[in-house]
Amino acid sequence: MTGLHLQPQVITPKGTFTLMVTIYDVAKKANVSPMTVSRVINRSPLISEKTRLKVEAVIEELDYIPNKQARSLISKETKLVSLVISDISNPFFTTIARGAEDKAMQSGYQLLLGNTDEQTMKESRYIDLLLSSKVDGVLIAPAGDGSLANLRKLVKRKVPFVLIDRHVDGMTSDLVLGDNPETTRKLVAHLVEQGHRKIALINGPSSVSNARERKQAFQEALLLNGLELNPQLFIETHFRQDNLSDIVNTLIRLTPDERPTAILAANNFIGVNTIRALRQMQIDVPGDVAVACFDDPEPIPDYNPFLTVAAQPAYDMGYMGMQMLIERIEGTAPPSTRKVVLPSELIIRKSTDRKL
Amino acid sequence: MTGLHLQPQVITPKGTFTLMVTIYDVAKKANVSPMTVSRVINRSPLISEKTRLKVEAVIEELDYIPNKQARSLISKETKLVSLVISDISNPFFTTIARGAEDKAMQSGYQLLLGNTDEQTMKESRYIDLLLSSKVDGVLIAPAGDGSLANLRKLVKRKVPFVLIDRHVDGMTSDLVLGDNPETTRKLVAHLVEQGHRKIALINGPSSVSNARERKQAFQEALLLNGLELNPQLFIETHFRQDNLSDIVNTLIRLTPDERPTAILAANNFIGVNTIRALRQMQIDVPGDVAVACFDDPEPIPDYNPFLTVAAQPAYDMGYMGMQMLIERIEGTAPPSTRKVVLPSELIIRKSTDRKL
DNA sequence: TAAGGTTATGTTATCGGTAACATAAAAATA
DNA sequence: TATTTTTATGTTACCGATAACATAACCTTA
Structure with a gap:
């Protein structure tokens, strides 16, 4: 044994305890070397049944728990x-x-x-x-x-x-x-099926791959459905919870022949906040404007279903x-x-x- | 220096790298002892400006990051x-x-x-x-x-x-x-205000303190409002997401003069699942039965408000x-x-x- | 300029484990 | 029984950092 391995001790009314039980304490009490204890812990087969039981008893008795930090230092994991x-x-x-x-x-x-x-x-x-x-x-x-x-x-x-x-x-x-392309197609197809021709996309930031792919797929899906691309109906914001009044306001203020009848939101928070913003303006969802989004904002399915979503697994x-x-x-x-x-x-x- | 501190090396087409840069590598390159490096890392004031800069440069150059495991072994934190x-x-x-x-x-x-x-x-x-x-x-x-x-x-x-x-x-x-007592009182008071006289409690397991306190407070609140305690209107289940059809069914099958007109759920999941179960039985909420619960199931406030809750902070x-x-x-x-x-x-x- | 005090740096031992090697004990074989 | 093989246990050094102590370098001040 290299070191002395003295343990800090605490004296309480109930007796004297060591704060931390180490492999050395177990070894000493079991009258074996620390290495033998290590072998028992790691279930090495090179241990006699007798020794194993003895060491295990001491481990139990002292309530020894191996120190992961020390182990990691050598094992690298x-x-x-x-x-x-x-x-x-x-x-x-x-x-x-x-x-x-x-x-x-x-x-x-x-x-x-x-x-x-x-x-x-x-x-x-x-x-x-x-x-x-x-x-x-x-x-x-x-x-x-x-x-x-x-x-x-x-x-x-x-x-x-x-x-x-x-x-x-x-x-x-x-x-x-x-699957961003496929998911986007599904959402757009659904909105088109519902009769929408002017669909806006409120997207996440283009620095996030999701947003880029969704934009790309959105444009392709519009073309696929014979709809034209109106740059005014594409807006970029961020994915986190926020107030979307300004953005939604911009969309709603468009002339009647440009104003979107449906809004596709690039994630659940944007979807939910879009709805909140619309309601604040007394605009009915889905009566005046339909809203759909990626990802379900509901942690529990089907209790209060409102928002149409493409739920990712x-x-x-x-x-x-x-x-x-x-x-x-x-x-x-x-x-x-x-x-x-x-x-x-x-x-x-x-x-x-x-x-x- | 005690050990040799040889580092495992990797040979790649781009050259030879050491997998892990240690305090010894920094010390060697900076021509100081490991202890000096340690002092620099820990911002000890007992370091000359010159040495500090030199060591910091090497730390930067080698992109050294201290190993927490090793540090914890001594520091105990x-x-x-x-x-x-x-x-x-x-x-x-x-x-x-x-x-x-x-x-x-x-x-x-x-x-x-x-x-x-x-x-x-x-x-x-x-x-x-x-x-x-x-x-x-x-x-x-x-x-x-x-x-x-x-x-x-x-x-x-x-x-x-x-x-x-x-x-x-x-x-x-x-x-x-x-605050379980106060929260429970508020919820019961609200239901009573809405005209309910037969209120059921679907509680969590009595092994959880919350459930015990809510039950206790529920009973007291009923008495306080001059309502009688009907043991049939008290049911215990668990807090996690689950199918509550059987439990809700039991409540609904009670004779008209016993059947609850309101259900108080001991947490959000019970609340939501109660509503789902009621709807499956074609029972309208809140038309036929009102439901309220502890904790909001909605991660986002006010987008699709439906369930009356006592939201804990x-x-x-x-x-x-x-x-x-x-x-x-x-x-x-x-x-x-x-x-x-x-x-x-x-x-x-x-x-x-x-x-x- | 020598003595004393600071300040800066180095040495050694240690944290709690384990790998690698060495050795002792038991079992198998000659 | 002596020798080899196998199995069980012990020793030593080390992982990467730091506390505690020791020493060297630099400043003061007499």
């Missing part, structure tokens, strides 16, 4: 993974978190949760923390294309990661994404993303990167229910 | 806190998570997220993990009174913790709770809980335990809107 999401108040992302947590725990990993509020800066600070914490891998919904520099830090340090919900221009990696995205990450960490994934694209489900509700 | 919640799909808890994450990050702590699904067993396993990870503290919404044993493990290991949303019989600790609960925890960790809290009780806000919506 922490069994920590991080989930970095861009908006912790959004049910879409918390559902992803649920899926990711389930898979992580099942596989023996603990989840460090980080929230970036869609800010590249916040994301950058968080990634620095993660590198310092030596997480085994990162499942991340990047804040936008500005995340490239942050992801490069992970690449440089060889920390495996999987992108979720969004990809980042210039970065090749494992991906779990929604958030739970599965989290679960699968974590699964791919763990495979990558443990070296069981194929060397080339994988891309999983999951379909969404169109849920038609009152907000687009228009009997024309 | 990890800057990790855990948030253990009992239902990660419930907006009430994810809002708590948001508050807790905000405060933790602001204070330089990272958040380990754990989900217990209201199961004492799952909670127990998670607590074991936490003890092994040596988190500095735990903010926990305990699964129920069965959590006592789990909390005792924390006490034994002197890991500071704060209970949130629920307390546990037999455990004294810092607490952040909603979930964000504040998370934020304050984390604040109290950090004060406890850092020793800036008073030695005696603190109890914070936060008021809720009654939000009256359609589900109890009955013009009698």
Whole structure:
């Protein structure tokens, strides 16, 4: 034994306790070497039944719990993974978190949760923390294309990661994404079916891949349906919860032959806030304007259905993303990167229910 | 220098890199001792300006990031806190998570997220993990009174913790709770005002303090309003998302003079699922039966208001809980335990809107 | 300029584990 | 029984950082 391994002690009315029980304490009490204790903990087969039982009894007696920090220092693995999401108040992302947590725990990993509020800066600070914490891998919904520099830090340090919900221009990696083109087509097709000819898109920022793809697909879908593209009906904002009065006002103030009869929102928060803004202006949804969006704002399905949505399989995205990450960490994934694209489900509700 | 500190190396087409830059690498390159580097990192004032700049330049050049594990081994602090919640799909808890994450990050702590699904067993396993990870503290919404044993493990290991949303019989600790008696009174008073005389309570399990207190307060509130207590109108279930058809059916099948005209649900999920069950039976809410509950199921206020709720300040609960925890960790809290009780806000919506 | 006090830097041991090697004990084989 | 093989246990060094102590370099001040 190299050190003395003296333990700090506390004296209480009930006796004297050591604050932390180490492998040395167990070894001493069991009259074996620390290494033998280590072998018992790690279920090495090179241990006699007798010794194993003796050591296990002492472990039980002293209520010994191995110190992960110390172990990680040698093993280079922490069994920590991080989930970095861009908006912790959004049910879409918390559902992803649920899926990711389930898979992580099942596989023996603990989840460090980080929230970036869609800010590249916040994301950058968080990634620095993660590198310092030596997480085994990162499942991340990047804040936008500005995340490239942050992801490069992970690449440089060889920390495996999987992108979720969004990809980042210039970065090749494992991906779990929604099917933006198909989902957009479905939503536009539904609105067209409902008789709409002037459809506006309130999109997220073009720095986020989702927004770019949805815009692109939106334009194609309009053309496909023989509708013309009116630039005034395309507006960019951000994905987070906010007041959309100004934006919605701009749309509504258009001349009657330009004013949209339907608004497509690029995510659930934009959808919900669009409805709130419309109502504030005494505009009826869906009577005057129909609204549909990507992602369900409702954490619980079908209790108060109102908003027509294309629901992406958030739970599965989290679960699968974590699964791919763990495979990558443990070296069981194929060397080339994988891309999983999951379909969404169109849920038609009152907000687009228009009997024309 | 004690060891050789040889670094594992990787040879790539672009050259040879060391996988991990340590304090020794920095020291060598800067021609100082590791201790000097350590002092620079920790902003010790006992460093000459010249040396500091030199070392900082090397840190920058090598892109050195300190290893937290190694540091924790000596310092005994990890800057990790855990948030253990009992239902990660419930907006009430994810809002708590948001508050807790905000405060933790602001204070330089990272958040380990754990989900217990209201199961004492799952909670127990998670607590074991936490003890092994040596988190500095735990903010926990305990699964129920069965959590006592789990909390005792924390006490034994002197890991500071704060209970949130629920307390546990037999455990004294810092607490952040909603005001159950007052909230219950408000809800019952509202229903009575709406003309209801037969009010049912669909409660959570009595193993959870919330449920017990809500039942107690419910009974008192009925008496206070001169209403009689009908045991048939009191039903216990669990807090998580589920199908309540059977339970609701039992209530509805009561004779007309016993059948409740209003149902009070002990949390948001029960409230929502009660409504779903009623609708499946073609029973109109609020026309035939009014429904109100604790906690808002809506993550976004006022976009599609339907359910009357007593909204507890979930964000504040998370934020304050984390604040109290950090004060406890850092020793800036008073030695005696603190109890914070936060008021809720009654939000009256359609589900109890009955013009009698 | 020598003695004393500061300030800046280095050395050693340690945190709690484990890999790699060494050795002792038990079992198998000659 | 002596020798080899196998199995069980112990020793030493190390992971990457830092506390505590030791020493060297620089300033004062007499």
